[in-house]
Amino acid sequence: MGTLAVEPATQSSPPPDRDRPAPRRATRSYGPLLAFLIASGAFCTSWAARGTFPFGTTGRAINDQANQYVPFHRALWDLVHGQSAGDLLFTWRGGFGQQFLSDYSTYLGNPFSWLAVLVPRAHVDLAVFLITPLTMGTAAALMAVYLGKLQPGPWWQRGVLGAVYGLCGWALSDASYIPMWMWGLAALPLLGIAVEWCLEERHWPGAALLVAVAWFGNFYTAIMATIAACVLLAVRLIVLDLTRAQRLRAAWRAATAAVTGILLTLPLLLPSFLSSGASQPTRAAAFDPVRIEVFLTGMLPGTHLWGGRPRLYVASLGLILAGSFLLNKAVARRTRLVWAGAALLVALSFQFPPTQYVWHGLAVPNGNPYRETFVFSGILVIIAWLSLANRPRPAHLALTAALLVAATFALRHTNDFGGTTWPAVLGGGAVSLLALVLLALGEKRRVLIPVAAVLMVGVVFAESTAAAVNADARRARERWAKPIATSGRSITNHFDAVRSVDGWPAYRTDSGTPQTSYNDTLSLRAEGPQYYSSYLPESTYKALEPLGYGYTNDGRTFFGADNPVLDAIFSIGARTEPGPEKNSWTARTFPAPPLVTVRSAPYASPNPPASVYAHQEQVLGATVYQVPPVTRGGSASKQRYTATCTPGSEAFWYSPQLYGTVAFAGAEKPLADRTAGVVRLGEVPASGRVDVTVRTRTRGGTAGAHPVGCLDRAALATTVGRLTVTGATHVTAGGHGIEATLPKGASGTAVFAMTAVPGWQCSAPVKSFHGLVSLDIPPNTNKLSCTFTPQGLTPGLAGATLALLALASVTVTGLRRRRRT
Known part of the structure; x- marks a missing residue:
């Protein structure tokens, strides 16, 4: 194997790694540990500063953190502790039975999610909150390791810049409440380390496993990190002094490691891909890039812009160092140009719809369209490290700091500009510049180096804490981000x-x-x-x-x-x-x-077929509603509806086009258009009149032709009794299967009270009964069973098996070769 030779630098560059004494093993972990402590400590301090749970009474769970992530982690707790209705493949809890494997892959892939199963169930929400600082710290630690592989340097400096990456704007402002996305922050340096191993032509199995770890954590952000790793590989292949054969071998090793690692995740990846294709479509809007001044403002430290804006910033220390990179002549000219060009191209790709489509796995983002910005922050930190490791001149640092202040002044009128940006630029920037100048002077006066170290750690910690507090405070003003209680x-x-x-x-x-x-x-x-x-x-x-x-x-x-x-x-x-x-x-x-239940013959409701009540009767198999004609009056904002029903029956209301309130018999209930569904009004009075008043802000909306349905409770009770007598005498529901014992001599169609989601295989051919699973009962059969298998699981397991065989064969071959030599 040839020895890698880096492009020669100027005389002021540090000596190559081989001329340095090997670092003591005890100090190798100091840099990652420092990065972990700064990143996780700063984020937790921001919680305490705002009085956020568990450091106060302010709620922590916002948006999907409360609605999805905490509940899914509680489901994981139930699964591990044997208290779930279902298993890893399927859950009976929710949606009347749904696949669970894709949900596990998407929402529970972060390795720290398993902390949720180690605490009492009542405290699962706290464990979910802790996933964020733990993942931030891990990502910072991994970046510190990766920076050391790019170029050697003092452990504490790598630790500080690793923390700068872990506390980037994307982590603080965009993904801090999304535990599975946070793993993408860790995936980038993981894949960077894998790239370096491929360039060094060693640890191929380890590189493949790192890819697998990145993709197991969350395939969505892993796609972004993998694209970024391709950029890192391309840059390194250009700047390193390699032969053509070495470049080809490195590229081949990287490609095969990536494919093998991704194949290892195929049992999760393929079912998730197929589940996504079969999911209910959303009306995701086309990508509309923000204005250039807004995009540039997102690069200023401590900035949190409203809505779906790019949060590209890192702490002022990292930004000043990154800005000095092009001026640092201790770094080879080709290296500076290639890295700067890569950063520029990555930034431009965020504003170009086709490349944005690629960054997001060929899908239109449903929400914030700038979900990949941690990649740019990572490249900024890499550039900052290459400049710091090559001792930038104080004059260059001062010039960069001045340019940062000038840019902040020029962008100060950008919409939503504010928060901690000026304090970060002026205060954080001044302290960062002072620390870097002291560090440069420390080459001759060693006593200044500890002072510089303390200042660098302190400014990153303080500035990032303030940025996190600002991001939380500004986000809390948005309606969608109102905290929701997850325990109590x-x-x-x-x-x-x-x-x-x-x-x-x-x-x-x-x-x-x-x-x-x-x-x-x-x-x-x-x-x-x-x-x-x-x-x-x-x-x-x-x-x-x-x-x-x-x-x-x-x-x-x-x-x-x-x-x-x-x-x-x-x-x-x-x-x-x-x-x-x-x-x-x-x-x-x-x-x-x-x-x-068993249905002996098709049923047709006598009520108006367009009404929701007729459809319910079609599925139930009996007439239980009276659907009267309605008379509409009133105004557009205060609509009155009148109908006549049998006294003593129970009135229901359905108006999916209206938003407001519905009032009946002195009681008022909220109407939230399609969110409300069928609403119970109450008992029909002795007069038989159903007078309903709807107050609505829906312009031009009406309740439709048949909003009122009056339920005959006695008829429903008779139907329930009949379905019970003729239905299954015993039902067993396993993890991802169900078995029913039918009455002797049962015939007709067996209807399972579960939706016909893709993946059901039953003891008889599956038919759809108004969207539910149904089977024609074979003659002389009193037992029916169904088993759910996620689509794509079998080929996914086959692909993972092939990857494991490849991994094992390469590992065994390598061990034998070492034994012979």
């Missing part, structure tokens, strides 16, 4: 109430309203329709939406409905609701058919 007396009592009426799989329990999160079924161990996942199948949406269940997020989030007909369809036999005292919850049970 009410939630504990709600959980206990759900568990007190657990009857699974004899019947389902609905956790009721009001909801704590969009995934209350996972948090509270219920089995209702509530579910929020990017992988919620289109088939589930098509099954539940026509029945009158409320939804949001373009159909990827479904809510419950307190409707007895829907309860009968989906075998819901228990429900919880708020009790009379504050934070109290009560539970009630009621008759419900089994999870598997």
Whole structure:
């Protein structure tokens, strides 16, 4: 194997690594440890400064952290502790049965997610919050290691710049509440280390495993980190003095290591890819790049812009060092030009729609379109390190600092400019410049070096803490980021109430309203329709939406409905609701058919086919509603509807186009258009008149032709009794399977109370019954069973097996070769 030769530098550059004494093994971990402590410590300090839980009463869980990540981690806790209704492949909790493997891969891949299973279930939310500083610290530590591989230098300087990367704007402002994305921050230096091993022509199995670790953590950000690793590889192949054969070997080793590592993750990756293709589509907008002044403002330290803006900044220390890189003649000219060109091209790619599409895995981002900006921050830190390791001149540092101040002044009128930017630029910049000047003077006066070290650590810690506080404070002003409680007396009592009426799989329990999160079924161990996942199948949406269940997020989030007909369809036999005292919850049970019922003949509802009530009857197989014509009056903002129903029946309302309130018999309830679903109004009075008033702000919206349905409770009770007698006598629901014993001589169609999501294989051919799984009962059969296997799992396992064989063969061959030599 040839020896790598770096491009020669000027006389002022430090001597090559081979001329230095080998560092003591005890000091090798100091740099990563320092980086970890600065990064994680600064972020936790920002929590304490704002009085955020667990350092105060201010809520921590915002947006999807409360609605998805905490509930999914509670589901992981249940899974590991043997208390889940399902397994790694499937969950019966939520959406009336959904795949779980893709959700695990996407939301629970961060290795620190497993901390959630080590704490009591009541404290899972705290473990989820701690994932962020732990991942930040790990990413900072890994970057410190990677920087040392690019060029040797003092451990404490690598530690400080590693922390600068771990505390970049993307981590503080964009991803700090998204635990699985945070692993992308760690994936970048991991893949950078793998690149260096490939260039050194050693540790090929280790490089493949590093790729696998990056992709296991979260494939979405791993895609971005892998593209960035390709940039790092290209830069290193250009700046290093290699022969053509060495370059080809390095590129081949990198390509094969990447393919092998990704193949190892195929059992998760392929099902996730196929689940994404089968999921309910969203109306993601086309990428619209921000104005150039907004883009440049995102590079200023401590800046947090509103909405989907790029957060590209690093601490002022890193920015000043990166700016001095081009002026640092101790670095070879070709090295400076190539690295600077790579940084520029990466930044430009963020503003160009086709390359943005590539950065996001060939998908249009649904939300903030600048999710890959940690890549640019990583390259900035690399450039900063190469400048620092080559002792930049104080004059160059001062010039860069002056340019930073001038740029801040020029961009001060950018929309939403503010927060800690000026303090970071003036205060943090001045201290950073002082520390770097002292460090330069320390070559002759060694006593100044500890002072410079303390100043560098202190300014990064303080500036990043202030930036994190500012990001949290400004984000909290946005409506979507209002913190939501994830623990407390009410939630504990709600959980206990759900568990007190657990009857699974004899019947389902609905956790009721009001909801704590969009995934209350996972948090509270219920089995209702509530579910929020990017992988919620289109088939589930098509099954539940026509029945009158409320939804949001373009159909990827479904809510419950307190409707007895829907309860009968989906075998819901228990429900919880708020009790009379504050934070109290009560539970009630009621008759419900089994999870598997038998239908002997097709049924056609006599009610208007366009109404939601007729569709419920079609699935139920009986007439239980009266759907009267309505008369509309009033104004556009205060609409009045009148209908006539049988006295004593129960009136329901459905108006998915209206947002506002609906009032009946002196009681008013909220209407949130499609989120509300079917709403219970109350008992029809003796007069038979159903007078409804809707106050709405929906311009031009109406309740439609058939918003009122009046339920005959006696007819429903008769139907429930019939479905119970003719349905399954015994149902067993395993981790990802279900088995039903039918009455002797049963014939017709068996309908399973679960949506026909892709992956079900049953003892008879699967048919769709209004979106539910159904089977024609074979003659002389009294047992039916179904098993769920995620699509793509089998070929994914095959691909991973091939990768393992390749990894094992290369490892064994290498060991034998070493033994011979």
